[in-house]
Amino acid sequence: MRRFFIENIDPQEELCTLTGQEARHIYKVLRMEPGDPLILLDRQGRHYQARIDAISRQQVQVKLEKPLPVLTASPLDLTICQAVLKPRAMDLLIEKISELGVTRLLPFISSRTVLRPDAAQAKAKMRHWQAVAQSAAKQSERAAPLSIEPIRGFEEILNQLQTETGCKLILWEEEEFIDLKSLLKASAAQSHFIGMIGPEGGFNQNEVQLAGAAGFVSVSLGRRILRAETAGITLSALMQYEWGDLGL
Numbered sequence: 001m002r003r004f005f006i007e008n009i010d011p012q013e014e015l016c017t018l019t020g021q022e023a024r025h026i027y028k029v030l031r032m033e034p035g036d037p038l039i040l041l042d043r044q045g046r047h048y049q050a051r052i053d054a055i056s057r058q059q060v061q062v063k064l065e066k067p068l069p070v071l072t073a074s075p076l077d078l079t080i081c082q083a084v085l086k087p088r089a090m091d092l093l094i095e096k097i098s099e100l101g102v103t104r105l106l107p108f109i110s111s112r113t114v115l116r117p118d119a120a121q122a123k124a125k126m127r128h129w130q131a132v133a134q135s136a137a138k139q140s141e142r143a144a145p146l147s148i149e150p151i152r153g154f155e156e157i158l159n160q161l162q163t164e165t166g167c168k169l170i171l172w173e174e175e176e177f178i179d180l181k182s183l184l185k186a187s188a189a190q191s192h193f194i195g196m197i198g199p200e201g202g203f204n205q206n207e208v209q210l211a212g213a214a215g216f217v218s219v220s221l222g223r224r225i226l227r228a229e230t231a232g233i234t235l236s237a238l239m240q241y242e243w244g245d246l247g248l
Helices: 020-027 087-099 119-140 154-161 180-185 204-211 228-243
Strands: 003-005 014-017 037-041 047-055 060-066 077-083 104-109 167-171 192-197 217-219
Touching: 003 020, 014 020, 020 047, 020 060, 020 167, 037 060, 037 180, 060 180, 077 154, 087 104, 087 119, 104 119, 104 154, 104 204, 119 180, 154 204, 167 204, 180 217, 180 228, 192 228, 204 217
Parallel strands: 003 037, 077 104, 077 192, 167 192, 167 217
Antiparallel strands: 014 060, 037 047, 047 060
16 A cells, blocks of 8 residues: 655544645556545654545545554664765665664764755755655655754764763774774663764864764774765664664
8 A cells, every 4th residue: 555644643633635745646646536545654653544535736635544553663763973975875875774764864064075055955955855764764664754854064963962872983984993893792782873974085083083072982894995875874784783673
């Protein structure tokens, strides 16, 4: 059964109204009709079986039938902080970390970040990234879409995360003493994880030191050279495997 996203489902209301891209997709692309069944999901993780009640070019009215069980959230609350990447790379990252159950994405601008969107461009990027996350949530049957926060500066992100608890790691290709595998073997499982990944050119030494002052441990993924988006996806998968729900 096809799945569609709506900002909020009110269980007290019998009818919901879909507008915008989701409504256009139902009307113009799928050519669905009154009586057709579908599944609605919202940002709070609610899933409902529903049926089209009325349809037009501008909106689709659906009737809620019954709530549906949703996938249990991972025991690992996983945050990825990612320096803004080129569009295709950023879209790939968002899609794949959504599938992997990452809870939150914090995009930021660091000294070597190539793309530096102005305020209007940043808002447009946020709308696009949220659409990518919503699509990935529907396909992977997430309880709720990946939460994406507004783009901030590197030091602003560190200030925000300084008081947060849990395991906090920054990937740095120049780290010579600590690798992720050794650190995880020596660490007890935790319920909160924050991973920070730099732009295509990586972090400079000063940024790594600032991150260390905010509680981040610098680690290496080994000798293999990974693109920035691959590093974020790899880190997410490894942490879900070690402390999350990549298993029965």
